[in-house]
Amino acid sequence: MRLLRGCVMTLWVVAGLCACGEQAAPAGGAAAAPADPKLAKLYGQTCKACHTSPGSGAPQSGDRAAWDPRMAQGMATLLDHTVNGYKGMPPLGSCMDCGEKDFEALIRFMSGQGS
């Protein structure tokens, strides 16, 4: 459906008229895998697909400019977004067996605040 963006390009003028909408986030950069092999495997199987794909709208791994304001909301908020899903991100970040410690480590890695 890539053309649909083109199809409705002229509709940009109606953006912002209603406060109910949501918009995919802008793109960012990429980062290497976590040093811990277990975490690296989880990252590769789950987060990486969207968080290293600028078109996904997700904050990109290692993009401090994208992550710092999110981290400022507090880890509890980010964990809640991860567990319950947030905008385009699916619940549990697609990791069906991850616990809170896993999610916290993955968030810290992607935000550039952990390995």
Place this chain on the structure above:
Amino acid sequence: MKRREFLASGLGLLAGAALPGCDDHGASRMPKPPVAATGPDGQRRLPWQNWSGYQHCLPAQRVAPASLDELAEVLRRSPGPVRPVGAGHSFTPLVPTEGTVVSLRNFEGLLAHDAAALSATLGAGTKLGDLGEPLHAIGQALPNMPDIDEQSLAGAMATATHGTGAKLGALHSRVTALKLMTPRGELLECSPRRNREVFDAARVSLGSLGVITEFTLSNVPTHRLKRQVRLEALDALLDGGFDALAAAHHSFEMYFIPHCDQGVVITIDPTDEPVRPRGADQDNNAVMDMKRLRDVLSWWPGARRWLMNQSTRDYQPEAAVDVWYRAFPSSRAVRFNEMEYHLPRERLLPTLRQVRDTVETKHPEIFFPVEVRVVKGDDGWLSPFHGHDTSGSIAVHHYHVEDPLPYFADIEPLFRAAGGRPHWGKMNTLAAADFAALYPRWKDFLQVRAGLDPEGKMLNPYLRKVFGA
């Protein structure tokens, strides 16, 4: 005055008109997930939810066995119902359980291949998006793929997930062998030559026979594909254009855009042309733009249609060439709930006309395009394409935070009247008696299932309803 300026000035007048309030479109009625509870280890037990967030549960445990022995132990000892999960991309409640959710993420990757036979064995937990590169590296390709590649192979097989193409079957139609860990913890090798009845039942089995750990697929040589996207007049597509395109192209699908006189045509064909990548996917932003138009103009369908038609009038066709696994999938970052039925091919377009009328006259809240595809039939016992030469599929989508049920309740009778079978992973209201009437091998499947799982350890409440257990 230039057309763009004309549009902008017209919309400026609209902005000055009385705007509707922010209707939540049933958001307040949406199911809420259970609150996390503290487990015996002091850690919070987290709720499980599917991709859209509509289905949920608070399981006693969520596990990811690392070996066949661990998986067997989980099946023998864990609290039931035991429900395998891939990517959680099904919209039907196949996974929710108070017992055990079993992730297959450790059963992944290319396990073996036969270059001469063009076959490959893959772990059942492999995401569709992760199997392209290893298959390409050994010179193989799937003949077809869905337009979403987030799902696991196991989940896609379990629900008869499919792509599009009149001569291309669903993923499960390429399975030549599989391994099934039964609820008793016994590993069965199944193929047309070994455990044939289990093989026929298991290819599409909703994760109800045990846990499938690997699939062997019959593939084709790796190749490049040319993906072309353009707009055509919707009425012309419905009056013969669709049939001609479906017959002429390797893979073809159409999107009907609500309140627009043009439909989207996507064709994919083998090519020797050099690679020309597709570039960044813009579908998600386009869908959100259409949502904004809905938010502002759902009360004035004439203006909504006029704007859609003006904005699509000068659209330039797109073409891209790439390796097969990069041609099929698209990003779907705007979440939704979905209903899809597979119809006898001759009922496809008459039913689509009814869907179009229903969407545009009764459901102004709908902004997601309606997806129309064709799928070659096969002989899997619970395949919704069973016995069809070619099936015609219509999929309707609803924004994930808005209540989909009123819309789906108006669309589903159209599908049922056409003799449709629902996609196993997509929302529907059918129960055991309905499925028994739709599937000629239904009783055979139930017999195999009861033999493998006499205690019903794999059955959650939804599957008990489906199987009448």
